[in-house]
Amino acid sequence: MNSLLFSKIKAITKFSLLLGFLINLFCNSHTIFAQKKDFIVVLDAGHGGKDPGKVGYKNSKEKEIALKIVLQLGELLEKHNFIKVVYTRKTDVFVDLWERGRIANKADADLFVSIHCNAHNSQASGAETWVLGTHANRQNFEVAKAENSVILLEENYKTNYKGFDPNSPESVIGLTLMQEEYLDQSIQLASLIQSGFTNTLKRKNRGVKQAGFVVLYQTFMPSVLIETGFLTNRIEGSYLNSKIGQEKFSESIYRNINKYIQQLTLNTVTSAVNEAKISPIKSAKINYKKVKFKVQIAAGTSKLETKPYNFKGLKNVERFKIGKLYKYYIGKTSDYSEIKKLQQLAKSKGYRSSFIVAFRDGKKISVEEVLKKS
Numbered sequence: 001m002n003s004l005l006f007s008k009i010k011a012i013t014k015f016s017l018l019l020g021f022l023i024n025l026f027c028n029s030h031t032i033f034a035q036k037k038d039f040i041v042v043l044d045a046g047h048g049g050k051d052p053g054k055v056g057y058k059n060s061k062e063k064e065i066a067l068k069i070v071l072q073l074g075e076l077l078e079k080h081n082f083i084k085v086v087y088t089r090k091t092d093v094f095v096d097l098w099e100r101g102r103i104a105n106k107a108d109a110d111l112f113v114s115i116h117c118n119a120h121n122s123q124a125s126g127a128e129t130w131v132l133g134t135h136a137n138r139q140n141f142e143v144a145k146a147e148n149s150v151i152l153l154e155e156n157y158k159t160n161y162k163g164f165d166p167n168s169p170e171s172v173i174g175l176t177l178m179q180e181e182y183l184d185q186s187i188q189l190a191s192l193i194q195s196g197f198t199n200t201l202k203r204k205n206r207g208v209k210q211a212g213f214v215v216l217y218q219t220f221m222p223s224v225l226i227e228t229g230f231l232t233n234r235i236e237g238s239y240l241n242s243k244i245g246q247e248k249f250s251e252s253i254y255r256n257i258n259k260y261i262q263q264l265t266l267n268t269v270t271s272a273v274n275e276a277k278i279s280p281i282k283s284a285k286i287n288y289k290k291v292k293f294k295v296q297i298a299a300g301t302s303k304l305e306t307k308p309y310n311f312k313g314l315k316n317v318e319r320f321k322i323g324k325l326y327k328y329y330i331g332k333t334s335d336y337s338e339i340k341k342l343q344q345l346a347k348s349k350g351y352r353s354s355f356i357v358a359f360r361d362g363k364k365i366s367v368e369e370v371l372k373k374s
Contacts, residue, residue, distance in 0.1 A: 038084035039261060041077055042104040044114035045070040045087070049094030054119035056231020060241040062117040063092065069115050069228065072250035077257065105220055111189065111257065112223035117240060118230045125233045126204030127197040130225040131186040182353050183299050183325070185222035188263070192256040193226060201252050203229065222353070226253065263368055291370055292359045293339035294318070294329040297351045301325060312349040329357070336371075 045067040047053030053062025067089070074085040086107045088100040104112045118124075190208045198205040206227075228249050231237040239245035297311065303326050304310045306317040311328065318329045331342040339356055346354040358367045 039082055039111075040084045040086060040107050040109040041111045041113065041257065042086045042088065042107055042109040043070045043074050043077075044100050044104075044112065045089055046114060046116035048089050048092055051094055054117050054231050056117070056119055056241075057234055057237030058241065060231050060237055062119075062231060065117055065228075065231070065240050065246065066115045067092065068246045069250045069253075072247060073113075073115075073253050076250065076254040080258075083261075104223075109221050111260075112221055113253070113257070114223070114225040115253075116225060116227050118227040119232045120230055121232070123230075123233050125230050125236045126206040127194070127201075127229050128206035128209055128227045129190040129194045129197075130209050130227065131183065131190050132210065132223065182220070182222045184296065184327075185353060185355065186224055189222055189257070189260045190224045192259050193224065193253055196252040196256045197249075200255075201248055288334050288336060288370055290360055291334055291365070292332050293334070293336060293367075294357050294359065295331050295339060295343045295346050295354050296327060296329050296357050297346050297354045298328045299325050304328070312351070314346065314349055 045063070047063035047066065049063075051063065053066070055061055070087065071090065074087060077083045077085050086103065086109065088103050089095050100114075101112075118128075187208060194205065194208050197203045229236045229240050231240060240249075297314065297317070301324060303321075304319070306319050306328070308315050308317075311317050314330055316330060318332075320327050320329070330346060331339050333339055333342075343354055343356055356367055358365050358370050
């Protein structure tokens with residue numbers, strides 16, 4: 001056997017091993033998380049105990065319906081051995097809003113999902129998913145005010161919330177949005193969940209919205225608050241109060257949490273390959289022409305100077321204003337393996353929620369689609 005033929009066989013064998021490893025990662029996404037830590041999801045059933053929440057058609061109670069959906073959702077998620085579910089409550093008990101956030105933070109959670117039901121003095125209907133933000137209008141404030149008002153039932157609420165007044169628009173606006181770092185990921189999850197409600201469950205689409213919910217403000221991870229529907233609507237209220245309706249909602253939320261995790265998994269594959277010290281042959285270099293990858297390290301309403309001292313020593317930070325938010329990036333490369341290294345650097349500096357974004361001709365595109373087409 002001549003040396004040229006031997007080299008070709010060796011290269012093919014090496015590539016086959018790499019391909020097999022990648023296939024195993026994609027087909028068994030739990031392997032990735034098993035190498036690190038469980039993916040922790042905190043499920044929060046709104047209201048409870050002395051706080052019934054909304055009361056709707058045929059005396060249906062928000063606290064009961066939210067709990068039933070949460071327990072079914074948790075059961076579905078727990079079937080995956082890489083997902084750990086933490087509940088803020090599993091029975092009909094009252095839990096302070098600050099305690100719900102503390103539970104999530106103490107668990108070092110990767111996601112926080114709070115489930116609620118809506119009500120109105122009309123026959124309004126439809127599902128909506130909320131993320132934290134300063135409300136854009138009076139209507140959004142009223143939604144947040146209704147959910148935040150539960151703090152008035154808590155003991156020592158003035159101490160726990162440092163003078164926060166749920167009835168004051170100025171107080172809600174004044175929330176320190178420390179969670180802005182996770183805003184993009186919260187919107188990503190909320191969009192998936194809302195799409196499931198609209199396209200699969202055929203619910204009226206009330207959209208993804210932002211408001212100053214205290215329960216979201218208290219958490220430091222991607223977080224969403226789901227208003228599944230209106231208990232005061234005769235048809236929707238009956239559906240939400242039924243076993244089949246609760247099962248459909250829990251299944252839809254489960255599918256889209258799972259889809260969100262799978263999207264995160266795609267960004268972990270290259271890192272897992274590097275950790276296994278498998279070096280792709282030259283023909284398998286992870287390079288995408290015409291695509292520029294960046295790492296988003298933060299987003300918020302504050303305009304910061306892009307100096308290293310503002311970003312924990314990270315250099316060459318770029319700032320772009322998109323809508324009302326300033327977004328901060330590091331890196332600009334077509335080499336996916338290079339951008340993964342920058343993401344790991346950002347995480348080592350404390351930007352745990354940093355994630356990779358992709359641009360083509362100056363327009364943001366899906367990283368998932370870029371990788372699929374490779």
